Each structure stands twice: as structure tokens, then as C-alpha cells.
Amino acid sequence: MSDAMAMSTANAAAGAQRSPILPLSVRDLVLRFGDAAVLDGVSFDLGTSGCTMIMGPNGSGKSLLLKLLHGLMQPTEGQILWGRHAAADVTARQALVFQKPVLLRRSVAANIDFVLQARGKDRARRDALLDHVGLAHKADQPARLLSGGEAQRLALARALATDPEVMFLDEPTASLDPASVLAIERIVSEARDRGVRILFVTHDMGQSRRMADDVVFLHRGRVAEHSPAAEFFPEPRCAAAREHLNGGIVV
Amino acid sequence: MGEAFALALGLVLSGDPDLAEIVLLSLRVSLTATILACLIGLPIGALVAIGRFRGRGTVLIVMNALMGLPPVVVGLLVYLHLSRSGPLGFLGLLYTPTAMIIAQTILIAPIVAALSRQVLEDLHSEYAEQFRSLCLTRWQTVQALLWDARYSLLTVGLAGFGRAVAEVGAVIIVGGNIDHLTRVMTTAIALETSKGDLALALALGIILLVIALGVNAAVQSVRMTAARQAYV
Numbered sequence: 001m002s003d004a005m006a007m008s009t010a011n012a013a014a015g016a017q018r019s020p021i022l023p024l025s026v027r028d029l030v031l032r033f034g035d036a037a038v039l040d041g042v043s044f045d046l047g048t049s050g051c052t053m054i055m056g057p058n059g060s061g062k063s064l065l066l067k068l069l070h071g072l073m074q075p076t077e078g079q080i081l082w083g084r085h086a087a088a089d090v091t092a093r094q095a096l097v098f099q100k101p102v103l104l105r106r107s108v109a110a111n112i113d114f115v116l117q118a119r120g121k122d123r124a125r126r127d128a129l130l131d132h133v134g135l136a137h138k139a140d141q142p143a144r145l146l147s148g149g150e151a152q153r154l155a156l157a158r159a160l161a162t163d164p165e166v167m168f169l170d171e172p173t174a175s176l177d178p179a180s181v182l183a184i185e186r187i188v189s190e191a192r193d194r195g196v197r198i199l200f201v202t203h204d205m206g207q208s209r210r211m212a213d214d215v216v217f218l219h220r221g222r223v224a225e226h227s228p229a230a231e232f233f234p235e236p237r238c239a240a241a242r243e244h245l246n247g248g249i250v251v
Numbered sequence: 252m253g254e255a256f257a258l259a260l261g262l263v264l265s266g267d268p269d270l271a272e273i274v275l276l277s278l279r280v281s282l283t284a285t286i287l288a289c290l291i292g293l294p295i296g297a298l299v300a301i302g303r304f305r306g307r308g309t310v311l312i313v314m315n316a317l318m319g320l321p322p323v324v325v326g327l328l329v330y331l332h333l334s335r336s337g338p339l340g341f342l343g344l345l346y347t348p349t350a351m352i353i354a355q356t357i358l359i360a361p362i363v364a365a366l367s368r369q370v371l372e373d374l375h376s377e378y379a380e381q382f383r384s385l386c387l388t389r390w391q392t393v394q395a396l397l398w399d400a401r402y403s404l405l406t407v408g409l410a411g412f413g414r415a416v417a418e419v420g421a422v423i424i425v426g427g428n429i430d431h432l433t434r435v436m437t438t439a440i441a442l443e444t445s446k447g448d449l450a451l452a453l454a455l456g457i458i459l460l461v462i463a464l465g466v467n468a469a470v471q472s473v474r475m476t477a478a479r480q481a482y483v
């Protein structure tokens with residue numbers, strides 16, 4: 001672990017010479033497919049550190065929002081500014097962990113090796129990364145035979161291998177058992193504490209409570225509410241979030 | 252018939268030198284053609300699989316159409332190029348194993364290209380978003396796809412080899428079925444059968460069958476091992 005930490009710190013130092021990609025400013029983001037607007041005027045600002053939970057009913061555009069922010073897609077209208085950069089220019093300084101991890105048809109170790117090599121990182125960090133996510137003992141096993149929780153931990157190790165300044169997580173613990181959920185939350189929290197800016201999509205109120213510094217609640221293509229955790233959980237301002245919090249069905 | 256079969260088995264088991272020569276030439280020609288076809292077909296397949304360029308649809312149609320090239324037509328075209336009066340006649344390649352390798356390569360390169368394109372495109376649709384998130388270069392993407400599709404591509408190569416080694420129309424035109432020079436299993440079987448020497452024809456037929464089934468079985472077992480590790 002200490003090796004991996006040392007490298008991240010060294011990288012953060014190198015990153016300091018580059019222009020920062022935080023805070024984030026999102027203005028009037030619109031994403032349309034044909035006539036249907038999935039996102040219809042999304043605006044919010046995020047500070048330089050912490051863990052932002054992005055919530056909202058199914059189909060409210062959470063996954064698409066992450067892809068827009070990560071520069072994998074272009075919005076129909078609106079502006080995303082990471083510091084002074086457009087989203088598409090800073091993809092390499094961010095990492096996205098998908099709900100269903102896409103792992104290479106290779107061993108666990110080779111999945112990490114591949115990314116370290118492709119991104120010009122020190123190959124020697126692999127063991128420390130695997131150790132960090134508790135997969136050192138599985139290094140030589142085929143990655144695609146891992147359990148759901150292990151596969152997601154490998155996806156996290158791979159994301160961390162790129163030394164991201166921002167990490168997106170798209171429902172990474174959906175359909176995992178409680179122990180796996182906690183293991184993944186621990187890894188994400190440690191990354192957050194080391195200064196990685198976290199944007200975390202979840203459906204799980206309990207998880208949101210455990211992880212959130214602030215909450216962005218999407219509803220009907222807009223930000224229905226953006227509040228610090230201390231204000232959101234006792235009493236959300238918007239009705240949709242209140243219903244969601246009470247386990248009601250939000251449409 | 253039973254007698255011919257017994258004679259054939261005798262030939263195979265005694266390791267008859269003429270027979271061995273024919274079998275080895277067959278393997279050399281078809282394996283070389285398969286390797287060349289892979290060197291040509293895989294990059295083309297990969298390019299079309301991940302590329303988004305104008306005319307891609309046309310390339311796809313042409314690639315798939317070329318898969319069905321009739322061997323005798325390929326043989327004829329290669330013959331016209333390599334014959335004394337042809338544009339490449341000065342190379343003196345007609346009726347040599349090299350001419351046969353050229354014909355078989357032309358015949359199976361489109362098969363390798365079209366089949367690998369399908370394999371790589373399917374895999375790419377699975378990996379593309381993750382790879383874009385990782386900011387991989389195009390070359391890194393191609394390398395990763397080729398490696399991760401390795402077991403499927405082995406089957407693609409096998410399909411090419413199977414077609415090459417069993418093919419008779421092209422090699423008989425450009426090779427000429429010359430004894431000790433360009434006689435391969437399929438052309439020898441055709442000739443010996445027409446001459447009535449069923450023993451040699453049958454012996455070669457048995458070997459061809461064993462090679463075809465054996466290579467298939469070997470590739471299948473490699474694939475099954477890989478599948479158990481979820482590497483396919």
C-alpha cells in the first residue's frame with residue numbers, strides 16, 4: 001500500500017503544475033435524443049474536495065450525466081467547465097467505474113498491468129494496488145471468474161492505477177452483498193481522504209448517508225436539489241427527494 | 252475396395268516416402284498461406300472493426316463477397332499473372348509451391364479478414380466505452396482487442412487453414428500437380444483416383460481427414476480450456 005500511496009502523492013505533485021480541474025461548474029446542460037430531453041437544464045457547482053452523491057429515480061439521466069462530465073459524450077446544449085477545461089480535455093485525469101465492470105479476458109494482475117503500461121505508469125505498483133483492494137491472493141486468477149464484489153474491487157484498483165484526480169462511480173454496488181458494499185465504500189472513502197474528488201451515483205439511501213458530503217438530486221431532467229449532507233438527510237427541500245428518502249416511488 | 256483400404260493403411264503405417272513428401276508439402280503450403288493470410292487479414296479486419304471511415308459499408312460488402320471466391324477463378328487469375336506472358340511472368344513462379352501459396356493466400360485472406368472483423372467488432376462493442384474512459388490510443392485498443400480475442404481468432408485461422416488445405420481447384424491450376432515438386436494431398440487424390448490407384452488416393456484421403464479432424468479437435472480443446480477461465 002505505501003508504494004501506491006507514494007506514487008499517488010508524486011503524481012499529485014506533478015499534477016499541481018497542470019492547471020487544476022476543480023472546481024466543477026455545470027451550466028444549463030441539455031441532452032436530447034430526438035425530441036425527448038433526458039437532461040433539460042442541469043446546473044450545479046462542485047467544490048474541490050469531497051464525495052458528492054448523485055441520486056434520482058431510474059431513467060433520470062444519472063449515468064448520462066456522468067458520461068457527459070467525463071467527456072465521453074457531448075451535450076446538446078450547455079457548458080461543463082472543469083477548472084478552465086472542457087470535459088473532453090480532462091478525461092485522462094479522471095476515472096469512471098461502471099455499474100457492470102468491463103474486465104479484460106486475462107488474469108487479475110494482467111488487468112492492472114495493462115492499464116499501468118498503457119498509461120505509462122510504474123508497473124511495480126501493481127501488487128500494492130491489488131493489495132489495497134484485497135485481491136493480492138487472486139492475482140493469477142482469471143479476472144472474469146471473480147465474484148461481483150471482487151470484480152468491482154478490481155475495477156476500482158484499475159481506476160486508481162490511473163491516478164485520477166476525479167473518480168466517477170455509477171452504482172458500483174448495485175446487486176452486491178453487504179460485505180462487498182462496505183469493502184467498496186471503504187476503498188472509495190480512502191481515495192476521497194487522499195484528495196480524489198468523488199462523484200458517486202447511487203439508489204441506496206443508506207449508502208448515500210454513509211458516503212455523502214453533499215447530494216445532487218436529479219428529477220425530470222433537472223437538479224431538483226443540491227444540498228450538503230447535513231441538510232439533505234434530515235429534511236430534503238424538494239418533494240421528490242423527500243418521497244425517495246421515505247421509500248416512496250418517485251416518477 | 253476393402254483391398255484398397257488395406258493397402259492404403261499399409262502405406263500410411265509404413266511411412267511411405269512419396270506419401271510423406273506430398274503430405275509435408277501440403278502442410279507447408281497451407282500453413283504458410285494461413286500465416287500470410289492472417290498477417291494481411293487480421294489488420295484489415297481490425298481496422299474495419301474499430302474504424303469509422305467513409306466507404307466502410309462498401310468495404311464490408313466487398314470483404315464478405317470475397318469470402319466466397321471460387322478457388323478455380325482465383326487459380327485462373329493467379330495463373331494469368333504468373334504465366335510467361337503475364338505481368339509477373341518474369342518471376343518464374345508458375346508451377347512452384349510459391350505460386351500455390353500465393354493462390355491460397357488470396358483465397359483465405361478475405362475469410363480471415365471478414366471473420367476477424369466480426370469477432371473484433373463484437374469485442375470492441377463490449378470494451379469501447381471502458382477504453383475511451385481509459386484514454387487508450389487507437390493502437391493500444393487494437394492490440395488489446397487482438398490479444399483478448401486470441402482464442403476466437405485461433406478458430407478464424409483454423410477456418411482459413413481448413414479451406415486452404417482442402418482446396419484443389421486453385422493449386423492444381425497454378426501448381427500443376429508436378430510429382431516431387433508441386434503435388435499436394437488434394438491434387439494427388441484427384442489424379443490417383445482418375446488413374447484408378449485407389450490405394451494411394453485413399454491413404455491420402457485418410458491423412459487429410461485425420462489432419463482436418465485433429466487440428467479441429469486441438470483448437471476446440473484449447474478453446475474449452477480458455478472458456479473454463481472465461482478467456483473466450
Ligand SMILES: Nc1ncnc2c1ncn2[C@@H]1O[C@H](COP(=O)(O)OP(=O)(O)O)[C@@H](O)[C@H]1O
Nearest residue numbers: 033034038056057058059060061062063064065
Ligand atoms: N442512446 C440513447 N438514445 C435514446 N435514449 C437514451 C439513450 N441512452 C439513454 N437513453 C435514455 O435516457 C434516460 C436516462 O438514462 P440513464 O442516464 O441511464 O438513467 P439513470 O442512470 O438515471 O437510470 C433513460 O430513459 C434512457 O432510456
Ligand SMILES: [Mg+2]
Nearest residue numbers: 062063064170
Ligand atoms: Mg444508470
